[in-house]
Amino acid sequence: MDEHRWVDDLDAVDLDELSELYRLAPLGVKPPDRLAVVFGNSMFVRFAYAGSRLVGAGRVLADGIDCAYIADVAVHPQHQGRGLGRAIIGRLVEAARGHKKILLYANPGTEGFYLDLGFLPMATAMAIWDDQGRAVEAGLLRAAP
Ligand SMILES: CC(C)(COP(=O)(O)OP(=O)(O)OC[C@H]1O[C@@H](n2cnc3c(N)ncnc32)[C@H](O)[C@@H]1OP(=O)(O)O)[C@@H](O)C(=O)NCCC(=O)NCCS
Structure with a gap:
């Protein structure tokens, strides 16, 4: 594995560069001002740099005891x-260790990646998406039976 410099301070990160990382990964359009809010409200944030370039990121939204939710994990395509x-x-x-449960939802096609890392599929996971139809089309939700 390559050597990376790890940063856990959001203030040290260029949000335009972070937004560009998600566009390239690809993990969708995430405008800098929205990234400031979601990363700012996350208990743990991690950024990986190769030299001066931001090449990886992720965050955990957590309550400190019960639930920790991993989100926005992306790696630059060249890495x-x-x-x-x-x-x-x-x-x-590791940051979320001690929480009763650590959750995430996998982008379709990345389930194997998370299985390898010890995650198991949730048997009864349910969600309300802001756009349920699109989430069903994208394979993130199953339509109601
Ligand atoms: C998914 C993603 C984060 C994986 O990062 P990565 O640096 O490419 O993955 P790694 O090199 O650490 O791979 C770790 C292991 O998972 C496997 N793996 C990687 N992507 C996989 C996938 N999509 N499906 C199954 N296995 C996968 C690798 O082969 C590797 O296995 P090995 O250790 O036996 O060789 C990255 O490809 C990415 O940013 N994708 C686009 C955005 C995205 O989908 N993010 C996930 C949101 S849920």
Whole structure:
């Protein structure tokens, strides 16, 4: 695995560069002002740099005791497949250790990645999405039976 510099201080991160990382990964359009809110409200944040370039990121929304939710894990395409995603999840799980449950939802196609890292599929997970129809189309939710 390549050497990375790890940052856990949101103030040290260029939010335009973070937004660009998600566009490239790809993990959707995440405007800098919204990233400031969601990362700012997260208990744990981790950023990986290769030199001066931001190449990986992730966060944990957590309550300190019961639930910790891992979100927005992404690796720059030029750095994918070299162990960085595994390292980000490892650091986020370590930060969230002690919570009764650590949850996430996998982007369709990445389930194997999380299975390898010790996550199991949730048998009864349910969700309300802001756009349920689109989430069903994207394979994130199953339509009501
Ligand atoms: C998914 C993602 C975070 C993985 O990061 P990565 O740095 O490429 O993954 P790693 O190199 O650490 O891979 C770790 C292991 O998972 C496997 N793996 C990686 N992506 C996988 C996938 N999509 N499905 C199944 N296994 C996968 C690797 O082969 C590797 O296995 P190995 O250790 O036996 O060789 C990265 O590809 C990414 O940013 N994708 C686009 C955004 C995204 O989908 N994010 C996830 C949101 S839920």
